[in-house]
Amino acid sequence: MSEIIRKLELRKITKKFPGVLACNNIDIQLRSGEILALLGENGAGKTTLMNVLFGLYQPEHGEIFINDKQVIINSPSTAFKYGIGMVHQHFMLVPNLTVVENIALGLLGKRIFKLNLSEVRNKILEVSKLYGLSVNPDAYIWQLSVGEQQRVELIKVLCLGANLLILDEPTAALTPQETDELIILLKKMAENDHSIIFISHKLNEVKAVSNRVCVLRNGSLVYEGETKEHSVSTLAEKMAGREISMPTLKEKSKATTPILEIKNVFAKGNKGTMALDGFSLTVNKGEIVGIAGVSGNGQKELADVINGIAHIESGKILLHNEEITNKSPQKIINKGIGYIPEDRIHEGTIPSFSVKENIIMKDYNKAPLSKNLFLQNKIIEDYSIELIKNFDIKCPNNKTSCGSLSGGNVQKVILARELSRKPKMLIASYPIRGLDIGAAEYVHEQLLEARKEDVGILLISEELDELLDICDRIAVIYEGQILDILDRDIATKSKLGLLMAGIKDEEKVI
Secondary structure (H helix, E strand, C coil): CCCCCCEEEEEEEEEEECCEEEEEEEEEEEECCCEEEEEECCCCCHHHHHHHHCCCCCCCEEEEEECCEEECCCCHHHHHHCCEEEECCCCCCCCCCEHHHHHHHHHHCCCCCCCCHHHHHHHHHHHHHHHCCCCCCCCEHHHCCHHHHHHHHHHHHHHCCCCEEEEECCCCCCCHHHHHHHHHHHHHHHHCCCEEEEECCCHHHHHHHCCEEEEEECCEEEEEEEHHHCCHHHHHHHHHCCCCCCCCCCCCCCCCCEEEEEEEEEEECCCCCEEEEEEEEEEECCCEEEEECCCCCCHHHHHHHHCCCCCCCEEEEEECCEECCCCCHHHHHHHCEEEECCCCCCCCCCCCCEHHHHHCCCCCCCCCCEECCEECHHHHHHHHHHHHHHCCCCCCCCCCEHHHCCHHHHHHHHHHHHHHCCCCEEEEECCCCCCCHHHHHHHHHHHHHHHHCCCEEEEECCCHHHHHHHCCEEEEEECCEEEEEEECCCCCHHHHHHHHCCCCCHHHCC
16 A cells, blocks of 8 residues: 655646657645645646656656655556556547456556456445445446546546545536536545545536636646635636636527438447437528437437447438438438547547648548649648647647647647538537636537528537527437427526436426
8 A cells, every 4th residue: 555645746847849848847735634736728738747747757857755755656556556546638548348347457557456357346346335436347348438438547546445546527417416526526535534636617617516726738747726715717818817707698599490400310329329319400591409318318429329330220410401311420420410429539530640631630631632643732721720820739840740739728629620621511529628727618609600590510529508698599408318408598507417427307307
């Protein structure tokens, strides 16, 4: 068992990448039982700094002290030896292994179970019960939703016995109820002498859970102080260096012309059961329809069948009165559907490709980017540079690989590509997940602008604030069906929360 971390100090940590000073002489302290929120815009250096602490990166210079003793952390296994665990924004799980097998990989390094999977399963169930994190130990990772994979990551770190927990966007895939439960859990852990570093763009959560905040901007520490001394708006200003105001829908759409019609669709999920069980919904031109629901209720399958990635057993999908049921993804793209996928790394981009290549991926063979089968390099260069500037994508240049960008900047690349194509219909799955508040402000502005131009938008999200801010109507999905559809003027968090739990009639709630 590792020594309890009573005090952690990062002194003058500096980390450079080609063309980027990611961390510049950063000093941070953390004490036992404290929850420190690490804030900053995408690319500010938060994750890089934590990767240094976790041993994934080695700094150019700087020192780490634990309990007033200098330590060298040159690998994650060394970090675990000192009691430091990290839950990454992009999950470190093997897709074709089960939950038990993934967690056993980590536990093997500690020589506890020697691949006795039944003991690992018991440990998972014990931790799951203790912390209220339900997961099927025998499910394959590829079968799990993003939210369920998040739980696996949390359970893995807790099974490894970490007493200093680094959480990089831990609530990005959780429902409001799950987030509330996690906040309660983190506070209990802090009371039991755990130390927690909490990276989040959700400032309400930062206010609710943290004792102190450190704000990074362009790789430097620009502010450190008590959380209670600040409002959400002042924290946002410190992150962005300017005043932030999230846009909201001013008036409900009066459009009545259907652009996307989903009629009684049945479709199986990757577990072989019906993920969509008679799903029906219509989205009109110039309307944003939100899909609210607990992760794993058919949201991923809904996006997949619309975009031709998954097969429909029965039912119809119409775009502009033309049937696109079970058409190929390329044909659906050509019909004018844009897609911001839930998994930005594996579905939304090719990480080894440059930012420029990812931006033109859907239209590289069309004018003006291409002429007589030849790429128009000067036009492509100017086009990609313009989008990088417009969407504030932080990268050294347009030749930088997407895989080297922060999660939020990868999302901006996808948004730049999809919105610049001027789609007739846009499927947006969690478009601001992992984005800082300044970037989220810009994304919402762009979605509202697209709505003004008669684009139909299906917005899949578990962020109720997001749905209530910019949606004309909010449909709640439960076990593959639409349980109810609420107009924005009558929708509330409490009503949506009950529907997400499968409770349609409030009067039945005691």
